[in-house]
Amino acid sequence: MASRHSTAEPADLATLLARVGLGDRAAFGTLYRATSAHLFGVVLRINPDRGQAEDVLQEIYVNVWRSAGGFDAARAQPMTWLTSIARNGAIDSLRRAKARVRTVSTHLVSEEEGDEADLAEQVPSDEAGPLELLQRAAERRDVAHCVGQLSAEQQQCVALAYYQGLSHSEVADHLAQPLGTVKSWLRRALLALKDCLARAAAQAGGR
Amino acid sequence: MDYGRRVLADRLAAEYVLGTLRGPARRRFEALLAAHPVLRDAVAQWQQRLQPLAAGIEPVEPPPRAWQRIESSLFPSAPEPASEPWWRRLGVWRVFSGLATAAVVALLVVGQQTQPPQAPIVVVLGANPEVAQQVQARFVASLSADGRALVLRPIDAPPLTAQQALELWAVPPTGAPRSLGLVKADAATTLLHTQLLKDTAAFAVSVEPAGGSPTGAPTGPIVSLGKLQI
Numbered sequence: 001m002a003s004r005h006s007t008a009e010p011a012d013l014a015t016l017l018a019r020v021g022l023g024d025r026a027a028f029g030t031l032y033r034a035t036s037a038h039l040f041g042v043v044l045r046i047n048p049d050r051g052q053a054e055d056v057l058q059e060i061y062v063n064v065w066r067s068a069g070g071f072d073a074a075r076a077q078p079m080t081w082l083t084s085i086a087r088n089g090a091i092d093s094l095r096r097a098k099a100r101v102r103t104v105s106t107h108l109v110s111e112e113e114g115d116e117a118d119l120a121e122q123v124p125s126d127e128a129g130p131l132e133l134l135q136r137a138a139e140r141r142d143v144a145h146c147v148g149q150l151s152a153e154q155q156q157c158v159a160l161a162y163y164q165g166l167s168h169s170e171v172a173d174h175l176a177q178p179l180g181t182v183k184s185w186l187r188r189a190l191l192a193l194k195d196c197l198a199r200a201a202a203q204a205g206g207r
Numbered sequence: 208m209d210y211g212r213r214v215l216a217d218r219l220a221a222e223y224v225l226g227t228l229r230g231p232a233r234r235r236f237e238a239l240l241a242a243h244p245v246l247r248d249a250v251a252q253w254q255q256r257l258q259p260l261a262a263g264i265e266p267v268e269p270p271p272r273a274w275q276r277i278e279s280s281l282f283p284s285a286p287e288p289a290s291e292p293w294w295r296r297l298g299v300w301r302v303f304s305g306l307a308t309a310a311v312v313a314l315l316v317v318g319q320q321t322q323p324p325q326a327p328i329v330v331v332l333g334a335n336p337e338v339a340q341q342v343q344a345r346f347v348a349s350l351s352a353d354g355r356a357l358v359l360r361p362i363d364a365p366p367l368t369a370q371q372a373l374e375l376w377a378v379p380p381t382g383a384p385r386s387l388g389l390v391k392a393d394a395a396t397t398l399l400h401t402q403l404l405k406d407t408a409a410f411a412v413s414v415e416p417a418g419g420s421p422t423g424a425p426t427g428p429i430v431s432l433g434k435l436q437i
Binding site: 018021022025029032036037038040041042044045046054057058061062065066067069070071072074075076077079080081083084087091095127128132133134135136137139140143158161162163165166167168171186187190193194197 | 221224226260340424428
């Protein structure tokens with residue numbers, strides 16, 4: 001496994017997936033080298049247990065090998081398709097890990113509330129917290145404006161759910177807010193994102 | 208779907224993709240996805256919307272053993288010289304293919320010697336389980352016993368764009384599939400061929416660009432397949 005990092009163009013990945021769909025093992029190896037570090041990063045955010053994350057990674061690529069024949073480049077971007085498989089696998093692994101005692105990384109909460117021991121165990125200190133990740137994602141022009149329009153609470157909820165795979169009730173516990181409040185923040189945040197992205201796409205298309 | 212249900216479908220799709228839809232509700236939603244194109248479209252749109260959020264996540268190099276485990280779980284035997292193509296992965300007829308070939312040969316020999324009237328051979332092509340979540344395509348192929356004529360009738364044809372066509376393949380027990388030509392999605396197609404049964408273990412239908420596969424091998428998803436049982 002030599003050259004790394006997902007610098008592959010979407011068109012290259014689509015070609016690779018098509019070849020994987022036909023059972024091309026060399027293409028499968030190339031696809032793995034181009035995408036596994038990214039997907040492993042996604043999985044580790046949601047399930048920080050390295051052993052479990054490796055199991056999930058294995059499931060992801062077995063799944064990719066078996067279902068690549070059904071990948072339709074006209075319907076989905078390759079990286080979107082792969083990331084969705086990875087996030088689903090990671091979220092499902094949380095359900096299986098019954099004995100999980102999982103306190104959440106606490107970059108979002110006030111410092112004094114943070115549980116440093118748990119934090120250190122899970123997230124290396126130089127790693128970005130979920131909200132920072134969201135802000136980093138928002139550096140992309142197409143989403144910056146839309147993420148920026150969300151309230152601080154909405155941003156926290158979206159970041160915790162997306163990056164760490166927290167459920168509604170886990171987000172509520174984490175933010176010490178009633179479940180109903182968190183559900184409605186998230187619901188409104190998703191609707192606001194959808195509307196804003198649709199407007200942005202319409203404007204881009206109209207230009 | 209009325210407005211209220213459409214709104215609910217979109218909300219559930221959003222929560223599914225974000226990940227907050229959990230437990231039995233997540234399982235129920237996944238079961239519904241298989242049967243509801245509207246839900247699948249909503250999920251695909253949400254995946255596309257939220258994908259930019261993944262951009263900021265730092266890549267983490269998995270250890271080399273991760274790849275070794277993937278390889279050994281998918282390809283347990285000694286590494287094959289060439290890549291293992293899809294038609295061998297299908298596996299369902301691997302056990303039968305030798306038998307089927309033997310039976311076909313026997314049939315041909317008997318047919319040539321005694322020339323009794325032979326009943327046509329019917330092959331049901333079911334939806335390919337690997338893509339059944341996206342496409343449910345089913346066909347019935349009726350072959351003359353001498354293997355010279357085939358009529359393919361669609362039962363459930365997949366939706367096609369103007370740039371797509373369906374191509375029928377004869378899949379041998381080993382080696383690459385042979386194209387039998389393009390077939391119609393909305394009506395029966397009759398194919399005349401000298402040797403439809405020779406060295407054929409199964410038939411498969413793939414979605415190809417209009418005009419057929421540019422490479423001579425299936426390039427699009429295999430949507431339907433059926434084993435030849437004689």
